[in-house]
Structures are given as C-alpha cells and as structure tokens.
Amino acid sequence: MARPPRLDERQRLVWKAYRDLYEALSAVMSEQLLRDAGLSGSEYAVLVELSHSPEGVLRARELCGELGWDRSRLSHLVRRMEQRGLVAREECSEDARGSMVRLTDAGLAAVDDAAPEHSEAIRRCFFNVLTNRELDTLEVVFDRLLDNVTRDGS
Amino acid sequence: MARPPRLDERQRLVWKAYRDLYEALSAVMSEQLLRDAGLSGSEYAVLVELSHSPEGVLRARELCGELGWDRSRLSHLVRRMEQRGLVAREECSEDARGSMVRLTDAGLAAVDDAAPEHSEAIRRCFFNVLTNRELDTLEVVFDRLLDNVTRDGS
DNA sequence: CTCCCCTTGATGACGCGTCAACCTACGATG
DNA sequence: CATCGTAGGTTGACGCGTCATCAAGGGGAG
Numbered sequence: 001m002a003r004p005p006r007l008d009e010r011q012r013l014v015w016k017a018y019r020d021l022y023e024a025l026s027a028v029m030s031e032q033l034l035r036d037a038g039l040s041g042s043e044y045a046v047l048v049e050l051s052h053s054p055e056g057v058l059r060a061r062e063l064c065g066e067l068g069w070d071r072s073r074l075s076h077l078v079r080r081m082e083q084r085g086l087v088a089r090e091e092c093s094e095d096a097r098g099s100m101v102r103l104t105d106a107g108l109a110a111v112d113d114a115a116p117e118h119s120e121a122i123r124r125c126f127f128n129v130l131t132n133r134e135l136d137t138l139e140v141v142f143d144r145l146l147d148n149v150t151r152d153g154s
Numbered sequence: 155m156a157r158p159p160r161l162d163e164r165q166r167l168v169w170k171a172y173r174d175l176y177e178a179l180s181a182v183m184s185e186q187l188l189r190d191a192g193l194s195g196s197e198y199a200v201l202v203e204l205s206h207s208p209e210g211v212l213r214a215r216e217l218c219g220e221l222g223w224d225r226s227r228l229s230h231l232v233r234r235m236e237q238r239g240l241v242a243r244e245e246c247s248e249d250a251r252g253s254m255v256r257l258t259d260a261g262l263a264a265v266d267d268a269a270p271e272h273s274e275a276i277r278r279c280f281f282n283v284l285t286n287r288e289l290d291t292l293e294v295v296f297d298r299l300l301d302n303v304t305r306d307g308s
Numbered sequence: 309c310t311c312c313c314c315t316t317g318a319t320g321a322c323g324c325g326t327c328a329a330c331c332t333a334c335g336a337t338g
Numbered sequence: 339c340a341t342c343g344t345a346g347g348t349t350g351a352c353g354c355g356t357c358a359t360c361a362a363g364g365g366g367a368g
Contacts, residue, residue, distance in 0.1 A: 226319085251315070251316045
C-alpha cells in the first residue's frame with residue numbers, strides 16, 4: 001500500500017501526549033487512592049464492582065468479565081484482599097466449580113471512604129478542564145476507537 | 155464545596171472508555187512488537203530514544219528524563235537488554251559516576267525492523283479512525299490535560 | 309584543600325500480573 | 339450412565355517495576 005513508514009511529526013507528538021497523559025493520570029490516581037484509603041487501583045476496581053452489585057456478591061467469572069481481566073489475576077488479587085479482610089470467598093451454590101466474592105463491611109467502608117475523593121480527583125484532573133463540545137467529541141471518539149481496536153485485536 | 159460525591163453516568167462511561175481504550179491499545183501494540191521483533195514496549199521505547207540520538211549513545215540520566223522513568227527501572231532494563239546484545243554500557247568520560255548506553259548493531263536492526271509495522275499499527279488502530287477535526291481537538295485537549303495533571307501531581 | 313550535601317547509578321527485596329499446568333465439575337453426546 | 343471436551347478456578351514460576359539502600363563521584367562553602 002506504500003504508506004509512509006513512520007508517523008509524521010504531528011502524529012508522533014499526539015501519540016506521545018496520549019500515552020504520557022495516561023501514565024500521569026494513573027500515577028496521580030493511584031497515589032491518591034493509596035494515600036486516602038490504602039487501596040491500589042486494582043483493589044479499588046474490584047470493590048467498586050462489588051459495591052455496584054445488588055447483594056455485594058459476584059461470581060469470579062462475572063468480575064473477570066466486567067473488569068476485562070484474566071482469571072488468574074483476579075484469583076491472586078482476591079486472595080490478597082481476603083487476607084486483608086476486604087472481601088470474602090464463598091462457594092457457589094449453583095455451580096460447584098464456581099467461586100463467589102463477597103464485599104465485607106471493611107471492604108464497603110474502604111470503598112465508601114475512597115470514592116468521593118477519587119471522583120473529585122478525576123473531575124479535577126480531567127472533566128473540569130474540558131468544554132462540553134470537547135467532551136462530546138471525546139465520548140464519540142473513544143467509543144469508536146475502542147470498537148475499532150477490539151475488532152482489530154481479535 | 156458541595157460537589158456531587160460521585161461521577162455522573164456520562165462521566166463514568168467516558169472515563170471507563172478512556173481507560174479501556176488505553177489498555178486495549180497497549181495490549182495490541184505490545185503483542186505486535188513482541189510478535190514482529192521480539193521486543194517489549196519498554197525495550198522498544200529505549201531503542202527508539204537511542205536511535206533518535208546523533209551517535210546512538212545517551213547518558214542514562216538523559217534516557218530517564220526523556221522516558222519519564224525512574225533510574226532504577228532503566229538500570230534493570232538496560233542490564234537485561236545488555237545481556238541480549240541490544241545495547242552496551244560504557245563509562246562516561248565527563249562524569250565518572252555516569253553511565254552511557256549505546257545502541258548496538260543488533261539493537262539498531264531490531265528497532266528498524268519493528269518500527270514500520272509498529273507505526274502502521276498505530277495508524278490503523280488510532281489515527282486512521284479519526285477525522286481531521288477530531289484530531290485537532292485531541293491535540294489541544296491532550297496537551298491541556300497533560301499540563302493540568304502535571305501541575306496537579308506536584 | 310576539606311567537609312558536606314547532592315547527584316548518579318547499581319543492587320536486592322518485594323508486590324503485582326502473566327503464563328502454563330493442573331484439578332474439578334459441568335453438560336452434551338453416544 | 340459412561341465418556342469426552344470444555345469451562346471455572348487455583349497455584350507456582352517467572353518477568354518487570356518500585357522502593358529502600360548503598361557506594362562513589364561531583365561541586366560548592368568555608
């Protein structure tokens with residue numbers, strides 16, 4: 001197809017800014033979570049999913065699906081979180097292979113404690129700096145790109 | 155300030171799409187690099203920086219600055235890359251503490267081999283799906299956000 | 309010149325995520 | 339109901355990044 005082999009200068013800068021931005025946002029967010037609630041980003045994500053579910057219980061398979069994670073990753077993380085008392089493992093009544101993950105009181109307290117400041121940090125570092133028109137564009141663009149890359153990736 | 159404690163639904167979805175997109179893009183890119191050139195994303199980044207420098211040599215400190223990395227991270231990675239013959243360590247003539255990292259022939263070959271397909275993947279998964287107006291917006295927005303978050307983070 | 313403090317880089321321990329191997333249980337098929 | 343393929347989950351080994359610590363050189367103040 002005789003495409004130019006490298007990115008042009010503008011594309012290179014936009015791509016770098018995109019990556020640098022994500023790294024910087026990740027760093028700020030996880031530092032904030034760790035400081036205010038003693039949670040890692042992954043732990044917070046698990047707790048949020050559980051707290052959004054009706055009973056505070058989800059099957060491991062569901063959690064993996066929602067978070068887009070490997071089963072192994074979740075298993076390791078849940079083991080560590082269980083040792084800290086944030087979640088509890090239970091047997092699955094309808095499938096003897098399955099494993100349920102339950103939010104404990106301590107886990108609920110941790111996520112309730114962390115959520116307001118975390119949300120505020122996201123607004124401060126992201127949404128507050130955008131105009132409505134820009135947010136419209138981002139919404140459309142992110143969805144289209146995500147669609148495109150998931151089709152490309154598999 | 156009496157802000158709403160949580161993100162509203164739209165913000166939550168945009169934030170999730172933003173993060174999912176980055177994760178998906180990272181996965182596709184590193185898989186492509188590993189498959190086509192046997193390089194990890196970090197290794198590729200180091201090789202690109204070195205290949206952009208006039209003599210193919212940079213001080214470790216410079217590399218850390220360009221990449222925004224910890225000294226320790228670079229040191230560990232360079233040691234592994236040295237064992238694979240991608241780079242070579244040299245003493246720094248003007249500062250006996252310093253350490254220079256030199257691109258070897260094998261390293262140059264690897265990055266030259268990887269770059270075209272990697273660039274094409276970035277275009278295919280990112281730039282080709284954007285209109286010019288959207289790219290304009292992204293450029294402005296990413297720069298502003300990066301500026302904002304680096305001011306917030308420190 | 310001589311301290312003293314800071315910078316530079318290397319190293320080891322540790323935490324987290326990925327990969328491969330494994331086990332158990334489900335469920336379709338014969 | 340016996341079998342076989344597959345899904346769900348756990349575990350251990352390994353790789354990479356972070357953190358704390360260390361050694362050693364630079365560079366300024368006195």
